[in-house]
Amino acid sequence: MRLKSTTIETVWVVGNTATIIGRATVNGTDGYTFRLTAVDNGEPGRDDLYGLEVLDPDGNIVGDLTYTPVVLTGGNVQIHK
Numbered sequence: 001m002r003l004k005s006t007t008i009e010t011v012w013v014v015g016n017t018a019t020i021i022g023r024a025t026v027n028g029t030d031g032y033t034f035r036l037t038a039v040d041n042g043e044p045g046r047d048d049l050y051g052l053e054v055l056d057p058d059g060n061i062v063g064d065l066t067y068t069p070v071v072l073t074g075g076n077v078q079i080h081k
Contacts, residue, residue, distance in 0.1 A: 016040045031057030038077045045076030
């Protein structure tokens with residue numbers, strides 16, 4: 001499956017957690033929404049988390065693209081205050 005963001009509607013940061021909500025296409029089909037969660041647990045990328053929830057046009061969770069925040073095995077989430 002290929003998820004492509006088309007619109008970012010909301011971005012908010014609370015403490016060390018950023019949430020981004022928007023609209024997307026999946027495999028070229030419009031009408032999907034997503035919520036991305038990123039957590040900055042310190043430098044350099046120590047136990048940072050990344051999660052994604054994707055809903056289809058009917059509001060159902062797309063299981064193949066949805067997962068609760070997991071620890072990144074590489075990279076570094078940086079939330080600037």
